[in-house]
Amino acid sequence: xxxxxxxxxxxxxxxxxxxxxxxxxxxxxxxxxxxxxxxxxxxxxxxxxxxxxxxxxxxxxxxxxxxxxxxxxxxxxxxxxxxxxxxxxxxxxxxxxxxxxxxxxxxxxxxxxxxxxxxxxxxxxxxxxxxxxxxxxxxxxxxxxxxxxxxxxxxxxxxxxxxxxxxxxxxxxxxxxxxxxxxxxxxxxxxxxxxxxxxxxxxxxxxx
Amino acid sequence: xxxxxxxxxxxxxxxxxxxxxxxxxxxxxxxxxxxxxxxxxxxxxxxxxxxxxxxxxxxxxxxxxxxxxxxxxxxxxxxxxxxxxxxxxxxxxxxxxxxxxxxxxxxxxxxxxxxxxxxxxxxxxxxxxxxxxxxxxxxxxxxxxxxxxxxxxxxxxxxxxxxxxxxxxxxxxxxxxxxxxxxxxxxxxxxxxxxxxxxxxxxxxxxxxxxx
Ligand SMILES: Nc1ncnc2c1ncn2[C@@H]1O[C@H](COP(=O)(O)OP(=O)(O)OP(=O)(O)O)[C@@H](O)[C@H]1O
Ligand SMILES: [Mg+2]
Numbered sequence: 001x002x003x004x005x006x007x008x009x010x011x012x013x014x015x016x017x018x019x020x021x022x023x024x025x026x027x028x029x030x031x032x033x034x035x036x037x038x039x040x041x042x043x044x045x046x047x048x049x050x051x052x053x054x055x056x057x058x059x060x061x062x063x064x065x066x067x068x069x070x071x072x073x074x075x076x077x078x079x080x081x082x083x084x085x086x087x088x089x090x091x092x093x094x095x096x097x098x099x100x101x102x103x104x105x106x107x108x109x110x111x112x113x114x115x116x117x118x119x120x121x122x123x124x125x126x127x128x129x130x131x132x133x134x135x136x137x138x139x140x141x142x143x144x145x146x147x148x149x150x151x152x153x154x155x156x157x158x159x160x161x162x163x164x165x166x167x168x169x170x171x172x173x174x175x176x177x178x179x180x181x182x183x184x185x186x187x188x189x190x191x192x193x194x195x196x197x198x199x200x201x202x203x204x205x206x207x208x
Numbered sequence: 209x210x211x212x213x214x215x216x217x218x219x220x221x222x223x224x225x226x227x228x229x230x231x232x233x234x235x236x237x238x239x240x241x242x243x244x245x246x247x248x249x250x251x252x253x254x255x256x257x258x259x260x261x262x263x264x265x266x267x268x269x270x271x272x273x274x275x276x277x278x279x280x281x282x283x284x285x286x287x288x289x290x291x292x293x294x295x296x297x298x299x300x301x302x303x304x305x306x307x308x309x310x311x312x313x314x315x316x317x318x319x320x321x322x323x324x325x326x327x328x329x330x331x332x333x334x335x336x337x338x339x340x341x342x343x344x345x346x347x348x349x350x351x352x353x354x355x356x357x358x359x360x361x362x363x364x365x366x367x368x369x370x371x372x373x374x375x376x377x378x379x380x381x382x383x384x385x386x387x388x389x390x391x392x393x394x395x396x397x398x399x400x401x402x403x404x405x406x407x408x409x410x411x412x413x414x415x416x417x418x419x420x
Contacts, residue, residue: 081320083321101334131419146327
């Protein structure tokens with residue numbers, strides 16, 4: 001279970017998030033919707049420790065944790081622009097951190113990656129570079145790369161913004177399939193239809 | 209023709225000295241430049257020290273720096289042998305230029321590369337080595353190439369502190385035998401060196417072309 005209590009965040013005296021509370025069960029998908037500028041991306045950046053916040057408490061399975069402490073791989077994120085490493089092939093993008101951080105052997109990391117690659121329909125793309133992939137393929141590589149670190153929680157920022165309706169549906173199915181892996185997922189989107197497709201519950205954020 | 213063969217050995221030994229200064233300077237100044245560029249993007253106090261260093265190195269002639277280290281410093285009791293003095297001057301000077309180039313390179317790496325690496329829990333060093341430096345190298349390679357070519361030619365400045373490089377060998381022969389030929393040969397040697405380097409740099413740039 002993932003829980004946020006009384007999160008406050010402001011940029012230069014301008015409060016963006018005020019006393020926010022939310023709670024998501026393991027296996028659950030929370031859709032986060034709201035108009036542009038409401039603070040959805042900011043919320044994800046606070047959760048992932050990329051942005052500091054003024055006050056608030058975070059819990060995973062009842063245990064308090066500090067997002068800025070990156071010693072455990074609890075939270076993964078799929079950025080809106082994917083953030084793939086252009087100098088590495090698909091397989092290296094995916095296996096770099098498992099090898100360097102989780103200390104897996106190259107073989108072990110690649111075997112595991114290969115399973116995910118097959119599941120997410122990326123077979124045959126292993127040795128391509130990101131510039132050789134379509135937007136949808138890049139996004140799936142980003143998802144596999146995040147999954148390979150075995151996070152308990154995955155956050156997505158606008159996962160469908162660069163995709164056509166058919167691909168959006170596909171990504172929706174990928175997200176839904178991950179429920180069976182005991183992963184809590186937070187999906188930021190402005191696409192209400194997509195939010196309805198994947199979410200168990202929906203949190204609306206409004207500009208203050 | 210006979211004359212050319214007579215002076216070639218001295219020119220060759222001059223080329224060796226030139227190459228030695230060139231190679232050692234690169235070997236020292238490129239890593240040093242990377243370190244300085246990291247300091248330049250860092251915190252304010254350390255940053256201003258290194259900004260000062262870069263300002264001095266780029267704002268004064270290399271020739272002055274060379275003379276300062278070899279002829280100037282002994283006045284206050286700091287003595288370096290010729291070759292070491294040349295190496296210090298060249299390395300410090302070129303490291304400053306390289307630092308500026310690398311700083312620009314680091315700054316052009318999108319923020320999301322650092323953030324992705326952080327989310328994957330890569331350490332700062334792992335991020336630099338595997339993600340950032342390869343991308344920076346690709347960006348800075350053309351500018352580094354220009355400096356490398358400049359360095360071949362700049363290395364002739366060691367002449368003023370009495371090091372027997374290629375230019376000195378040619379100049380001595382010309383003065384002694386009153387003929388233009390040695391100087392022309394010197395020019396040919398420099399042209400060959402710079403042409404070879406240009407070729408190598410092109411190859412290197414091609415090797416970095418496997419990704420965009
Ligand atoms: N680094 C920053 N410094 C100052 N203000 C910021 C910063 N980042 C975001 N903001 C402000 O915070 C507010 C929320 O931005 P945020 O990106 O979280 O919105 P969003 O809900 O993700 O919008 P969108 O749907 O357009 O992506 C905006 O008003 C934005 O201007
Ligand atoms: Mg946003």
